[in-house]
Amino acid sequence: MRxxxxxxxxxTPKAKIFTGxxxxxxxxxxxxxxxxxxxxxxxEFIIPTNLYSINPSFFEELFVNVVTKLGExxxxxxxxFINEGNYNYQKPLDEAVTRILRKKTALDI
Amino acid sequence: xxxxNFNNLDLDVIDKISNIIIAFLTLIFTIYIFVFTTRKGNAxxxxxxxxxxxxxxxLEHNLKNLFxxxxxxxxxxxxxxxxxxxxxxxxxxxxxxxxDLKDLRLRFTDLLLAVDGNLYExxxxxxDVLIDILTEKMFEENINLQNKSxxxxxxxxxxxxxxTEIIKILYEYNS
Numbered sequence: 156m157r158x159x160x161x162x163x164x165x166x167t168p169k170a171k172i173f174t175g176x177x178x179x180x181x182x183x184x185x186x187x188x189x190x191x192x193x194x195x196x197x198x199e200f201i202i203p204t205n206l207y208s209i210n211p212s213f214f215e216e217l218f219v220n221v222v223t224k225l226g227e228x229x230x231x232x233x234x235x236f237i238n239e240g241n242y243n244y245q246k247p248l249d250e251a252v253t254r255i256l257r258k259k260t261a262l263d264i
Numbered sequence: 265x266x267x268x269n270f271n272n273l274d275l276d277v278i279d280k281i282s283n284i285i286i287a288f289l290t291l292i293f294t295i296y297i298f299v300f301t302t303r304k305g306n307a308x309x310x311x312x313x314x315x316x317x318x319x320x321x322x323l324e325h326n327l328k329n330l331f332x333x334x335x336x337x338x339x340x341x342x343x344x345x346x347x348x349x350x351x352x353x354x355x356x357x358x359x360x361x362x363x364d365l366k367d368l369r370l371r372f373t374d375l376l377l378a379v380d381g382n383l384y385e386x387x388x389x390x391x392d393v394l395i396d397i398l399t400e401k402m403f404e405e406n407i408n409l410q411n412k413s414x415x416x417x418x419x420x421x422x423x424x425x426x427x428t429e430i431i432k433i434l435y436e437y438n439s
Contacts, residue, residue, distance in 0.1 A: 174396040212392040
């Protein structure tokens with residue numbers, strides 16, 4: 156098991172986008188991201204080339220457990236994003252992280 | 265004679281004990297009913313309070329933001345009806361859709377968290393599904409969005425369906 160997740164490995168052939176909660180859950184399970192998080196101190200997350208959209212719903216389900224566990228700072232310290240293409244993944248990623256923590260904070264009160 | 269007196273005494277004791285037991289059970293039952301109805305009343309009061317909060321604090325002042333979201337989505341998607349777009353153009357449109365979705369969260373959906381976590385989840389999921397569907401439709405090679413019928417079915421129809429779904433969620437929570 157490597158400390159690396161290549162999003163390309165979970166792309167539907169020829170797909171240009173990653174969308175949807177179901178897809179996020181599927182990639183979370185298939186990539187075993189929660190287990191990787193427990194085993195490694197740093198995890199590389201590779202965003203592939205020729206990608207035009209990743210919606211927040213996808214990121215939210217993919218990262219829900221690790222962000223809830225690590226918090227925003229801990230998550231960005233541990234997960235190193237490497238962008239092989241030009242898609243600006245940061246905006247939907249930040250939105251997903253905010254949503255996860257927003258809900259967690261509200262439920263904790 | 266002694267036997268008859270003893271039996272009378274016996275029956276009298278049994279009668280008194282029975283009365284005590286019945287009185288005790290009546291008391292227990294009364295307390296149970298009081299506690300049950302009080303709890304039910306409190307639960308109803310809490311629900312009424314939540315519904316009132318939803319109506320006055322959130323819906324009266326912020327429902328317009330929900331409708332603005334759908335109007336903005338229509339505006340964002342409109343260029344797809346007039347000409348074929350490159351993937352980079354579509355990326356820009358998707359970027360705007362994400363901005364619209366974030367605005368909705370900040371101006372409407374997040375407020376629901378103060379009232380009910382499930383309501384928040386349902387509204388958020390419904391708006392997410394719309395953005396996901398529109399993203400998929402715009403990148404789908406087999407759909408010609410310059411065709412009015414295809415555009416209406418795939419884009420206008422999805423937006424309309426989402427709006428109905430969210431109004432239904434809000435209405436069912438209120439009723």
